Amino acid sequence: MSTAVGREQDQQQEQGRDVGELVLAGLLLALGVYLLVDAGSIAVPGSTNTIGPRFFPYLVGGLIVLTAGALAVRVLRGDRGPADESEDVDPTAGTSWRAVGIVAAAFLLHALLINVIGWPLAVTLMFGAVSWALGAPGLVRPVLIGGITSVLAWIVFVKALNVALPGGTLLEAATSWL
Amino acid sequence: MGSLPELLDGFASAITPLNLLFALLGVLLGTAVGVLPGIGPAMTVALLLPVTYVLEPTSALIMFAGIYYGGMYGGSTTSILLNTPGESSSIMTALEGNKMAKAGRGAAALGTAAIGSFVAGTIATLLLALVAPTVVELAIGITPADYFALAVIAFVAVATVLGASPLRGLASLGVGLYLGLVGTDLISGQERFTLGVPQLADGLDVVVVAVALFAVGEALYVASRLRRGPVEVMAMQGRFMTGQDLRRSWAPWLRGTALGFPFGALPAGGAEIPTFLSYAAERKLTKHPEEFGHGAIEGVAGPEAANNAAAAGVLVPLLTLGLPTSATAAILLAAFQGYGIQPGPALLTTEGPLVWTLIASLFIGNTMLLVLNLPLAGVWVKLLRIPRPYLYAGILMFASLGCYAVNADPLDLVILLLLGVLGFFMRRYGWPVAPAVIGLILGPVAENNLRRALAISDGDLGVLVETWFSRIVLLLALVALVGPIVLRVVRGQRPSPSEVGAGAPATGRPQHRSGTDEPAEVGTPRRDGRDD
Amino acid sequence: MGTVVVGYVPTPRGRAALDHAVLESRRRDALLVVVNTSRGDALVDEEFLQGEALRALSQELAASGVAVEVRQPVHGRDVAEELAAVVEETDAELLVIGLRKRSAVGKLLMGSAAQRILLDVDCPILAVKAPPRGP
Structure with a gap:
């Protein structure tokens, strides 16, 4: 450099x-x-x-x-706030507004989609977009991991703990026997 | 003390299989989040709040207590093996502990940290059990004005002690107080600052605000400056605690406990200061001063004990006065309130069995942690192999789950995102987040007591300084607030008017540098306002 | 002087690859470039050498008598890309890699780094397996 x-x-x-x-x-x-x-x-x-x-x-x-x-x-007068230190933050790196934007947009979109397509699917899309923005390789694997985790989380929290989360038509029909 | 039989009753109800299971779940979850970057105990408890409303309060609180203690064990493991202290109270542990691990004594460092945490946690929990009834007796006569004074000193302490810049702490506190104002005023029934949005009439949910500031803010911040590259992991090798290690550790454990508990119990700012003091003390008292800086076991034993003792100490004002002095304590207070329980002087009488079960489960959780932590240290480190993209995507997933579960309203998620963006900028510009959370939760309590006090006095502000207690407490708050400014003036005022004028956008690099802890700048009159 | 590149990880298969690479570069009188890379996307990557382990490897290689260069690129790319880049840059005459056993499901989920290396890299490749575990 x-x-x-x-x-x-x-x-x-x-x-x-x-x-x-x-x-x-x-x-x-x-x-x-x-x-x-x-x-x-x-x-x-x-x-x-x-x-x-x-x-x-x-x-x-x-x-x-x-x-x-x-x-x-x-x-x-020149006083600077000490930027927060975090294990996963590189203090010398420039700001990637692109990544921040994608993460925020993906989260907003999932918030709007939850009641339409159900929590697991909306979260899967968000998971895929966020991991992609943070540099995960490919798109298939992030979406797959997000899908599996969100369906598992949905089953645990909705079926076992009775939390109100819309599952989407398909998942709700598939798990109605639980 | 007549509290022993009650404590035994507490043990009896804590040792049911179900409660033991929740304690185990809590300590495992707590250690995991203590190890993982990006999430902490405060956020985990906040996220679990809505989903635990189906549980009994006792079971949920037992799990939360496990998370609370477990988080600290997790923090010490990563401090020692990876040199990444998750929070400021673990910095001292990392200092000597990582050096020990580098020198091939990782097992001994983890050992003294775990046993020290256990010893300190046990003694401090015992002190909590002994002190709590006494504090309650003293607190019964406390007036609303006294209570308001206590809240004020908690605000000042949290804002100015946590974080590097007191002014930014106050700014964060102000934001939290504002967020606490949004909603319907409980006394008059009037809506305040709701912008006409009907969902805001109930106020902002603590879960949404806490998760936004902690989790979403952190995820956005990490996205903005993602670190690449792994850190070095020390192997957990060497002999576990020799006789000599034990001889060198026990006194620091006890001294750390003696320092940590009172500091935690005072409404003056958490576990950071006692760990620093303990480290300094051990450095002075050690018979092996040459080892300090190269892996002295006393430098791990003392601060680790102080950290855990302070964590137990924090529960004293929380349970007896309803006064949270750390972010996690604030969330625990919100958890109590969620179950319709108001911590305060009356808690021990109205919810005695619950409190004693909680204290008993702290003992149990502490023991579980001692047993689990050493053999599992390797497993915890494996958890850190999760690639960052998936980790933070997963954190956002659980943030969504927890917050949607509050009201099943997507608007909460939009608010979550907006406050998350706020949390991002707060991190970016060095505003500590904890004061905002404490302001949000303690603000309404402070307002209610202020208004109650003034209602009794018919609006005479003199009531606020009527008792000696409130006078002293408010004076202390004033000193904590104004003291640093006075100190700065005495130390030497920095800029001349011309410098101020030139200081706007065109300030040169040297001035910036002086804000980042460079030793070369210390003591010169040009020193910037980092630490005033 | 030619170059032999080896992808090294601190596992039995990495060890086997390194041993063969040392033999090969001695036989060819070539420079040995040891590549130990990490995607760098997790806080902990036990296959990325640091500190004591790195020092031990350097000492051992220095003692082996061949000319050695250890490289540790962390650019957020996977092993195949990193190795291909090093092979191209050094104009290597041989690449040595260690093969791992993967189940069918594992291959489906994670893909196969070895397969991508075989496709991406434009020089002869020596693929080595870890020695079978002795009794």
Whole structure:
């Protein structure tokens, strides 16, 4: 790796972090303001001689606004949050937004599909897409593993523990004898 | 103490075959999630919450207790054999333990960790059984204002002690408090912050929030920066605990327990600090200072004992006051609430048999772990051969299962994803996740007590500092909150205005570096705010 | 000087392959390139040499008297691809691999690395089996 290029990339990434941290602090500030504003519209029923449902939201909103402000100032002064360490995270790697996007999209899709095609099938698709995005080889094996695990989990939790999970027409018909 | 017969009754009901089975299931599951990256005891208990509502509370809580203790055993195994401490309270164990394993003394390191955990867990659970009734007696007279003060100090401690940046801890706490506000106010019956979504009227489910922040957030974060390449696994070799090992271990075990239990029991932030203190103490007291840094057995025995003793200590405020001081404790509190049981001073009288069975099962789980852990260490490591893509896809699968099971509503899964994205960004920018979970669960409790206190006083805020207890506790919270800022000012204020102006997007590399623990920067006035 | 490439894993079949590869490279007076790869997708891969085991292997190979190079590529590719890449890069005259026994179901699920190597690699291949377990 040529060092000049590497450093440039590094710097770009660090600047991306700066912006990201500021955006997060900004969102927190927005949340605080929303709390303070919206707390005013909470209906206070009956007698108002003691504190009602608005007081604590004001308190929390104030705390959030103060924290967000202080955080923004510190980020501007160059303070960086130490990115979370995890056994499976490479702290030096660049961010793969593609993988994050695929995982999130696959999860959203499975959430929307559960009531249509049943939990096992929806989860199998999600499992396949997520493992593929994370670099599993091929597509057949991830889908196969996801299918087997989800059907097993469905049978254990639905048939043995009576958890409510739609199984999809086919699976429900096939296991009705259980 | 009159609690001994009750404890024996607890043993009697814990030793039914079914409950023993749940304890075994719990410790196995707990160790597995302690070993596996990406999931921890807090998340596992959260995921199991909805599916255990078919069980009796006793059985479910026994299983949760097993998961709670098992998680720590799993953490010490990976710390020693793989040098990957899953959580900050295992860092000290990894420090000496992995060196021991490298030097061919892996079996002895695992041995002293397991026996130390057992000794500490047993003594600390015994202390829990002895202390709990006394704390309850003291807590009976506690006013709502006192309780609010306790919640405040728990908030401050969790936000500022956990994680490297107190300000980001507070930010995370604020988010958790907000999430706890969403829903219908129980006292006035008013909807708050529901955005007109009918499903939000019941509030956000603890399971959904916890699983989103822990599991989905972690999966997204791992996806963003997936590590490639395996880590080195040390063989579990060498002789298991020689007589000399034992002679060098027993005092650190006891000292670790003595440090860990009180720190865990105080509402001031979990197991991390006592393990650090225990390591420092053993390093000072050892007769073999030359071995420290190269695999000293005292450096494994002490922190491991402190870790487990602190875990038992955390249960004291949880069971007697309903005050969780760690993420797992917060989820356990939610589990109690899910069964319609409110931990607090009244718990021992209203649900005495349940509590004593739970404490008894902690003893049993601890013993099971000692017996199971050493022979199974190799099996646990095999679990880590699961390729990461399947591991995280599987974690998402169980996240979906657990959260869908709460209400059978796909909207919960959409909320799960949204909060998961939040968890992802929190990890990315160094916001600790635990304060958010504690804020979510303890926030409503704090609000109720605050309002009850102010209702009694007719709105006079002075009631909050009426008793000496609340005065002292709130003062401590204030010191914990303001102290670091004052310290920073005393140590030397860093930037000049020009630096602040230039500091926005164009800050140079050296400044960034100073935020990442480089020893060279320590002590200079330019030091950044990592640790204030 | 020619090159002999061997795919090595710390198992009996890997050991057998390595022994034959050492013999072959001595006979041909060739450079021996030992490839020990991992997909790197799990936290633990016991077939990937690290630390003490790696040191022991290097010492043993150094003592064997042939010119040796140990490579440990981790690029998220499977063994067949890694070996094919090394064979192509070094223009090897021989590739030595160890064969493992697989059941029909196992082959269906996992595929056969050896089969893909035979298809992908463009040089002569010596496939070695682990010696049968002695009494």
